Amino acid sequence: MSAGLVNIAYSTAFVDELVRSGLRHVCISPGSRSTPLALAFAENRAVRTWMHVDERSAGYFALGLAKASRQPVALLCTSGTAAANFYPAVVEARYSRVPLIVLTADRPPELRENGAPQAIDQLGLYGSHAKWFAEMALPDESLELLRYVRATACRAYSTAAADPPGAVHLNFPFREPLLPAPGEYLANDSGDAGRPDREPWTRTGQGVRLPDSGLVERLARELNATPRGLIVCGPCDIPGVTEPLVRLARLLGYPVLADGLSPLRYGAHGLSLVLDKYDAFLRDAEWAAEHEPELVMRIGAAPTSKPLTQYLQRYPSARQIVVDEADGWRDPSLLAAEIVYADPALLCDALAAALGERDARAQDWAAAWLEANVQAGEAIEEKLGRTDGMFEGKLFAELATLLPSGSTLYIGNSMPVRDLDTFFGSTSNRVRVLCNRGANGIDGVVSSALGASAEAEGHTVLVIGDLSFYHDMNGLLAAKLYDLNLTVLLVNNDGGGIFSFLPQVAHSKHFEQLWGTPTGLDFRLAVEMYCGRHVRAETYAELRDGLRLGIEGGGLTVVEVRTDREENVRLHREMWSVVSRALRGKSVLGAGA
């Protein structure tokens, strides 16, 4: 077999095995050294190939695909800095627990660290951020090596997906000639066909973490004996957790504080104990001081809401129980008394079954939380109704009325995720809310949303600020090349809006230079370049029309709303002020007057 054919046979076996394991998508950035793998992917009809010139966007597009599909997605690039461009997405994948299979092509050993062109040290390129790194053997035609490459593909797929999911990195050295002559090329003619019946070479079963019965009994006794408890559901994407969790909360009479990035807020699982306005009413120091919890059970990542975090920090003696489906240590406040490593749905079911008769039940406790949630919600709704100018918080309230059930909402970091938390209320509509909340970066968000849109059930809407939009404008190319359907709500306050809420704002001498960072860009031109529809919405009516146009019309639509950073702070503070007044039973109408 010629050297080129060996490269192809080796790569074909590898790709074949990824596909048998379940792979359906690969994002490829063009290059030469990666040719054998690129060809093997292109020849395999079971996997969809997405080409991306910018590897950083490719990485985040793959991340979005993997988030939406909850399955590993492969990435391929050539040697050199191309591979370094995947780094941000690899880091995000680690912290947001998203499975990626990163494949980098490399020069063989004799062309490393001796000045060969486009050769960099790729061994362990992603450091601690790759779940697993392997330097692949040089291709060889022996059946033993083909078994090795098949088994390694299965292992890469399985390792990426296993709890906690993350990125695995395989580095592939290839010698020239990289590929056979066209006439010589035959897909999979190596005599190696893998297992019969399209079985993967090695099937893996991950199992689910069952909580042990002793622990369940002890926790159930404790919960039974504790009237003032809370369930906090932070950002997470655990299918099937909503019903068991809500059932347990009902049995206990515990309010559920549901993060805007948790599935608890959205769906038909019963929202009677689900709170969505705590970010607003927990800012009220008086209310927070009057409602001391005894026990807090946390699921998912640390909550988005800073007022909630501060509320929990105020009561260090409240027993915090953190539930984690994987091997994390999700406790930045350092208050956890117990971490239970178990599948959250199974744990909730087991606890519900073990509860028996409830010893202590604080009717007033849950009622007070529910009342505050209603009061805050009504005050905000009323105040929003009287807000005619374009206010960033109100955009989410508008969006909530427009999103069809089955939609996916991708949320940018910085201000959008915070405004979502406060202003996008719970709904029985099925809405899937995604956000790059592993490392909270403003980078790669456009590509992530586009990746998600390719696997989402319904239409995908992205809400994003102007700096984050600018950061990944390159990502829009995928929308043009692949006719993707995405509606972008671009909240353009010309700079870093979040900094106006932070102490930095007091340093007026350097504030605009270091933190305000206005770019003054006319994004209409970029949208036009990528063949999208640009709508400038100056009123809420125009906003609704623009969003409807995007959701119903398909393709790429960018609805741009311009807001003012200082005015935005003022309006947020007014919101919190009317909420405080409402909690004390004062007239909402009087606030801010």
Added chain:
Amino acid sequence: MSAGLVNIAYSTAFVDELVRSGLRHVCISPGSRSTPLALAFAENRAVRTWMHVDERSAGYFALGLAKASRQPVALLCTSGTAAANFYPAVVEARYSRVPLIVLTADRPPELRENGAPQAIDQLGLYGSHAKWFAEMALPDESLELLRYVRATACRAYSTAAADPPGAVHLNFPFREPLLPAPGEYLANDSGDAGRPDREPWTRTGQGVRLPDSGLVERLARELNATPRGLIVCGPCDIPGVTEPLVRLARLLGYPVLADGLSPLRYGAHGLSLVLDKYDAFLRDAEWAAEHEPELVMRIGAAPTSKPLTQYLQRYPSARQIVVDEADGWRDPSLLAAEIVYADPALLCDALAAALGERDARAQDWAAAWLEANVQAGEAIEEKLGRTDGMFEGKLFAELATLLPSGSTLYIGNSMPVRDLDTFFGSTSNRVRVLCNRGANGIDGVVSSALGASAEAEGHTVLVIGDLSFYHDMNGLLAAKLYDLNLTVLLVNNDGGGIFSFLPQVAHSKHFEQLWGTPTGLDFRLAVEMYCGRHVRAETYAELRDGLRLGIEGGGLTVVEVRTDREENVRLHREMWSVVSRALRGKSVLGAGA
């Protein structure tokens, strides 16, 4: 002292010391955790602060600044994926030997690896690609710690600049409150003022590598006894090397094969032995077979020209002597018989002094090379004269006639650097040619050129392909925000032109999808968004007008030339064919007819 003031005092001492060591530029990406350092930089009038929202572009902008100034440039970002976006520039800095000081802000230990927002593992983030990594101590107000931070700043600056230059990475943990209240804030009120007279805390002297005399004598004897020698000057940026090298070449009668990315081609140092057309005539197998070298002395990185590399590989018994000013191993062909670690200019001077009477001198040897160079040059010139359509090679010939002395030419990777090598001839004009030739990436090139333009003596012109331009379009924001002067010659063949020269082109089934990768973008819109001037040149007259407009008018000008990838291959092959004919004394006019 309040915790905020301690953060500021610590950061101010650090920045002060970088400035005392020589720092003049910092590129900052906005963020919160990096606030103490950002404020310290903004308050220091001796350092210029460049704000970049996209950290990847920031990294490459700093690289361009550092290349042009030959001095370390600092980079600062906040915690999280922001820091991962510096990675491509850090890698490029390593392989192209450019000094960078990368500063990343981080959470303190108690907020790491426990789910705190925007916290990722930043220890050793750049792996083997950072020359030095240090986790800084948490700020403290003791004078001992202020001495530590001053000494560390000196060390970072010195280490980044020491041969071989590269990126150093310091990770700064900061606790909240990050900064004092505005009233409390006083620059450098810590009682710590550093050394008197603006001396750095620790001054370092790097010395220069002198070749030892025994080695010089031995080499001189060898050179004296070897008639058929070559000096190959690959990509490098060693000031002061040109004259000693040309003097030595004259004494030896050795032709100098000067890479398009070496300073040997450009300037008034005497070009009589400097060859600039070997990339064309060494493609001629017959000529290459008839001219066997006995000795090759190499300076700088491995040459850009593949025909030259193949020519050298053809003669493994020719003694290759590699001269390296730093600790590299620049020998991808694995043919070096000797590596001399010494300053190239000092070595050339020492050899010239030690040569004495020349034993063997092959007059015919140099004459044959010079004749081939003239023949190839004339054939190309003549053929270009008859080429009316827009040919990528001819763009460089046109550029050569237009660039004023003192200009900087930044060259994109992939096709531009190769066309430069063949078509941009030697000139006594001072032209500084820069290229990201460490890892040869197509990423970050726009930002690198803009960074270089900010420190370049004359006007800067960038020649770049469309995929590379697209990859770093975000970089253009700096041109808008800082009114930089850059003329971009955008060679738009709508895709990856280089792949049409590679064996992949034969795989027509997947070629356009995997390698051609056309984007179909109308770049005029992007240029308009960044407030630049866009000129579409369809003729050489329009090209010249556009370039003149950019060079004389200042600001950002993008002169776009559209070419065809297939036609481009055809025209290149015609060039090589007329060169071959010319070498055999055949009529140039008959070629390609």
